[in-house]
Amino acid sequence: MYVGQVMKDVLKLPRPLSPPVVKLETRVDAEYGLPSTHAMAATAISFTVLLSAPSRIQFQFEVGLLIALTLSSLVCLSRLYTGMHSVxxxxxxxxxSAAILFFTFPYWEAFDRLxxxxxxxxxxxxxxxLLLSYTYPAPPDGFSTTRxxxxxxxxxxxxxxxxYWANEQLxxxxxxxxxxxPVALPALTPGALARGGARFLVGAAALLATRQAAKTLSLRALHSWHGVPEGxxxxxxxREIEVPYKFVTYTAVGLVNSMLVSRVFVLLGIL
Structure with a gap:
């Protein structure tokens, strides 16, 4: 994602013109176009899961390949449909993403152990x-949504x-x-679906609460430190406010996701 976002702000290639394209999404219209980081993420996530799963889960590889191709293709096509990217x-x-996967795949296990x-x-x-966030190439006006x-x-x-490192040490x-x-895929019984739904609700609530608390506290501290009114x-x-507050907020979200949520699932009997 860092590679794709930086390429956008370095190459500065515009998104498709409107008209003739009808843009159905406007929040990131000010960002540059090439490459599509949605396409990068969809490809990377789908095929990373596909390539790493056989050593952990018993499944038919051809079915997994079809699912990965379908999910990544739907995301790519959606970027064309919404008018946000060219072909x-x-x-x-x-x-x-395919090139990154190809060149890094032989080292995944070694990197995981490290x-x-x-x-x-x-x-x-x-x-x-954190260093990469602070050194992100800024536009002339000093602000970029991609940063x-x-x-x-x-x-x-x-x-x-x-x-995950802390879990391993503990x-x-x-x-x-x-x-x-590799373990067998669990059957989709009503009980399994109920536990999955409960995990989703508990996990989402924990992450949203963490995000709100960390965002509020970090912004309050940074505004006070730099002498900026909270309003x-x-x-x-x-940069000196956006980077640390977002990094602290989502680092906290990542920590809660990887450490606390699973322990809550155990306590509630829904793991």
């Missing part, structure tokens, strides 16, 4: 994304990474023993 934007996004076991893992997981979105993504990833990863892998909405666009 070139989408194709470049898919190809960039991330979960190295003593410097939490330091790197927090410092590197905020990128910081959000990096913060959530950093918090999750530290949380000896509680909430996963089956390696000797039992000044434009202050959030300043």
């Amino acid at each position: 070139l934007d989408v194709l470049c996004g898919v190809l960039i 991330q979960l076991t190295s003593r410097v893992s939490p330091i790197a997981a927090l410092s590197l994304p 905020g979105d990128t910081t959000t993504i990096l913060g959530a990833g950093a918090g999750s990474s530290v949380g 000896g509680r990863t909430f996963e089956p023993r390696r000797a039992l892998l 000044d909405g434009n202050a959030r666009r300043r």
Whole structure:
């Protein structure tokens, strides 16, 4: 995501013109177009899950491939339908993610072990994304919506990474023993669906509450530190406020997601 977002602000290639394109989404209309980070994310997530799942879950690979192709294709087509990207934007996004997957796939297991076991893992997981957020290329007016979105993504990833590392150190990863892998897919019984729905509701509530609390406290502290009135909405666009408040907020969300939520599921008997 960082690669795609930075490419947008470096290349500065515009989104499709309207008219003739009818734009159904306007929130990010001010951002540049190439590459489509939605296409990048859909490709990366779908095929990362597909390639990493066989060692953990028993399933028919051809069915998984069909699901990955369908989900990523629907996201790519939706970017054309909403008028937010050209065909070139989408194709470049898919190809960039495909290249990243191709070159990194042989090292996934090694990186996973390093991330979960190295003593410097939490330091790197927090410092590197924060540095990338602060050094994000800013436009001439000093504000970019892509910088905020990128910081959000990096913060959530950093918090999750530290949380998974902490779970490993504490000896509680909430996963089956390696000797039992790959596990069979659970049957979609009414009980399983109910537990899944309960996990979704509890997890969403926990993450939303964490986001609100961390956002409020971090903004209050940063406004006080920089001497900015709390009602000044434009202050959030300043790098020295936007980057730390979003990074702290979503790092907290990632930590709660990776550490606290699973423990709550255990307490409630819905894991």
